[in-house]
Amino acid sequence: MISQNNNFNNNNNNMMNFNNFNGMNNNMNNMNMNMNMNMNMNMNNMNNMNMNNMNMNMNNMNMNNMNMNNMNMNMNNMSNMSNMNNMNNMNNMNINMNMMNMNNNMNNNMNNNMNNNMNNNMNNNMNNNMNNNMNNNMNNNMNNFVKSNIEN
Numbered sequence: 001m002i003s004q005n006n007n008f009n010n011n012n013n014n015m016m017n018f019n020n021f022n023g024m025n026n027n028m029n030n031m032n033m034n035m036n037m038n039m040n041m042n043m044n045n046m047n048n049m050n051m052n053n054m055n056m057n058m059n060n061m062n063m064n065n066m067n068m069n070n071m072n073m074n075m076n077n078m079s080n081m082s083n084m085n086n087m088n089n090m091n092n093m094n095i096n097m098n099m100m101n102m103n104n105n106m107n108n109n110m111n112n113n114m115n116n117n118m119n120n121n122m123n124n125n126m127n128n129n130m131n132n133n134m135n136n137n138m139n140n141n142m143n144n145f146v147k148s149n150i151e152n
Helices: 002-016 026-077 082-151
Strands: none
Touching: none
């Protein structure tokens, strides 16, 4: 989100540098061009951030699959042990399996919550920034146009 804020600030600064206008039509054209540039840059940043989140989730899924494979290996090894040890090992295996399932569920919930929060924050920030930029650009252009008419 830092890079998005920098882009917005740069575009706002560029808008404030349009001091000389030949007339109302040129002024409106400059304002529309800069508003479109701001909106397109924000959409690109949003898409890139979502792609990164998707890659993170895929990596987490692969780690969960590795844990499942380890659990299967432990179950196979335990079947070769003696009867005396099987009782204790079965109890341990159940405890370990429950712990692993709990950890997987916790990880999945944390990932889902994190993604939902990040997506909501990105959507809110993008909408707020777009609205603020459009309002700022319109106000700056109107002020500059009024100033240029008064000076002329």
